Amino acid sequence: AQRVTQPEKLLSVFKGAPVELKCNYSYSGSPELFWYVQYSRQRLQLLLRHISRESIKGFTADLNKGETSFHLKKPFAQEEDSAMYYCALFNQAGTALIFGKGTTLSVSS
Amino acid sequence: GAGVSQSPSNKVTEKGKDVELRCDPISGHTALYWYRQRLGQGLEFLIYFQGNSAPDKSGLPSDRFSAERTGESVSTLTIQRTQQEDSAVYLCASSPRTAGRELFFGEGSRLTVL
Numbered sequence: 001a002q003r004v005t006q007p008e009k010l011l012s013v014f015k016g017a018p019v020e021l022k023c024n025y026s027y028s029g030s031p032e033l034f035w036y037v038q039y040s041r042q043r044l045q046l047l048l049r050h051i052s053r054e055s056i057k058g059f060t061a062d063l064n065k066g067e068t069s070f071h072l073k074k075p076f077a078q079e080e081d082s083a084m085y086y087c088a089l090f091n092q093a094g095t096a097l098i099f100g101k102g103t104t105l106s107v108s109s
Numbered sequence: 110g111a112g113v114s115q116s117p118s119n120k121v122t123e124k125g126k127d128v129e130l131r132c133d134p135i136s137g138h139t140a141l142y143w144y145r146q147r148l149g150q151g152l153e154f155l156i157y158f159q160g161n162s163a164p165d166k167s168g169l170p171s172d173r174f175s176a177e178r179t180g181e182s183v184s185t186l187t188i189q190r191t192q193q194e195d196s197a198v199y200l201c202a203s204s205p206r207t208a209g210r211e212l213f214f215g216e217g218s219r220l221t222v223l
Contacts, residue, residue, distance in 0.1 A: 032210075043112070044152075044200070044214040086151065090210070095165035097142065097212055101151035 002027050002091045006100035013077050015109045021072040023061075023087030023100060033070045034097070035061055036086045044086070047072075057081070077107045111135075113215035115201050121221045122191055130186045130218045134203030141184050142212060143176055144200040152200065158184060160206075191222045 003026040013019055025031055035047040048056045050063045050070060061072045070087060087100045114133040122128050134141050143155040154168040158178040169175070173191075178184035188195055198219050202212040 036212075043216055044202075046211045049211070093165065095157040095159070096154040096168065097210075098154060099144075099152040 002031075002089060002098050004087050004089055004098055004100035006085075006087055006103050008103045009101070010104045010106065012106045012108070015079055015107055016076050019072075019074045019077045019081070019105065019107075021085050021087075021103050021105065023070045023072065025068050025070060025087070025089055027068070027089060028092065031063075031070075032090045032094075033061075033063060034088045035059070035070075035072050036088055036099070038084045038086070040083070047085070077105075079107050079109060081105060082107045113201055113203050113213055115199075115215035115218050117218055118216065119219045119221075121223065123223050124193060125190055127187065127189045128191055128220060130188075130199050130201075130220070132184045132186070132201030132203075132215060134181070134184070134201070135205075135213055137181075137205060138203035138213070139181050139206045140204045140210070141178055142202045142204075143184070143186050144202070145170075145197045146200060146217070147197045155186070155199075188220075191220075193222050196220055196222045 005024045033050040036044050037047040038044045059074045061070050063070050084102050084104050086102045088097050116131045139160045141158045144152040146152050156176045157165040173189045176186045198217040200217045202214045204210050204212045
């Protein structure tokens with residue numbers, strides 16, 4: 001069965017520090033992976049997807065099939081990065097986007 | 110140019126009553142998803158609609174839950190004989206039939222069952 005695990009419920013860092021939000025997955029074959037973000041009082045929205053290999057707001061995520069991981073990284077955290085972050089992947093049928101439980105990132109000055 | 114719209118935004122009901130939640134997807138989006146988010150939990154997939162294809166209902170937790178969608182328009186999620194454990198935020202999302210399949214979420218309907 002497909003599964004997404006985000007081991008950290010809360011990650012607190014200081015402004016300017018590096019950030020790594022962990023995501024591990026269980027999937028047979030080539031997964032379609034995403035990071036979604038929810039800022040305070042805003043809707044859940046897409047941050048980035050692995051097929052695009054893009055950097056959004058300074059965040060990157062690399063798919064590591066050997067470790068079945070898709071960790072989200074940013075070299076220098078900003079206070080505006082404080083939000084809830086969800087890792088997600090589509091199920092084998094492509095009908096459901098399966099989410100992890102989310103990690104709250106808190107960046108303080 | 111509205112995004113996904115959900116109503117009501119808040120609903121308080123008594124145990125045993127039926128509730129109906131509505132979702133208006135973005136125009137032209139063929140796919141529509143319902144999720145449930147209990148307090149402190151992640152998003153739990155409920156149901157998926159894609160155009161006129163048979164929906165994927167595999168996430169519905171019990172036969173008290175049902176959802177309908179006519180074509181590529183509005184969807185309603187119905188919960189019959191509500192229980193306290195049904196209290197949650199119910200999120201709707203839609204997506205276009207394109208590569209990448211970004212989901213666009215509504216603001217959710219917060220259901221409280223007393």
